[in-house]
Amino acid sequence: MHFRFILTLGLGLPLGQTALANHLLRVDAGQHERSGTPVTFPLPDAGQAHWQLTGPSGKAVAIQTDGLGSASFIVGKLAAFQTAVYKLSPAAKPTHSNVVSLVKQNGKLRITIDDKTVLHYQAEKSELPRDDLEPIYRRGGYIHPVLTPSGTVITADYPHNHKHHHGIWFPWTNTIFEGRKPDFWNMGKGTGTIEFTGLHSQWSGPVHAGFSSSHQFVDLIAKPKKVALTETWRMQVYATGQGVSPL
DSSP: OOOOOOOEEEEEOOTTOOTTSOEEEEEEOTTSOBSSEEEEEEOSOTTOOEEEEEOTTSOEEOOEEOSSSEEEEEEOBBOTTOEEEEEEEEESSOSSOOSEEEEEETTEEEEEETTEEEEEEEOSOOOOSSTTOOGGGOOOSEEEEEBOTTOOBOOOBSOTTOTTOBSBOOOOOSOOBTTBOOOSSOGGGSSEEEEEEEEEEEEOBSSEEEEEEEEEEEESSSSSOEEEEEEEEEEEEEOGGGGOSBO
16 A cells, blocks of 8 residues: 655756765645655665755755665645755765664564554464454454554454454455356355465665565365465555654
């Protein structure tokens, strides 16, 4: 789950300056007011490990590189049709500590912002919370719980009236695979299920934390069972609340 805002970015190097000089990064708000908006841009020098970013007011802005030649930061409040210019400079060491953290705990990933839990990603199959649930309902590869900034849980797992539901998940219901009709949503039918198959990457940082994982949709009608579909998730959680102050 990755939501993006479209902003115009301009990265320029004044004539006569070297590759290690300051760079100017221009952000145009476009026709909408911006508040706590993530921005990702290509770095001018992929070989430079650390950078520092200064906002229009002269205050330092948290920046996070991905090791692949790009960096991210959070735009604070920027009115519609306005422009903000940032200064990007090389740094000898990281300029900000991690604000968004990801840790693995008992088969799940926990993401926090300033030590407050944002969500859990259930990677491995979860344990059944009640005696009325059959083993066929065990699932992994979903997001629960999701919490509001005030700490209210807004998702449910194994609810009594829909015991096959699991927080935020993406199963297919009416499918046809090789002439068979496995149902990956209603797991109690025993015709299909979804399995967590691996965690490819995970990271924490001053701007965002996240992970990449994979799942497989398994046709249980086939004998032997057969993988019908594979999917890859890439999820990032941004500390947008850290950047909503004036620029």
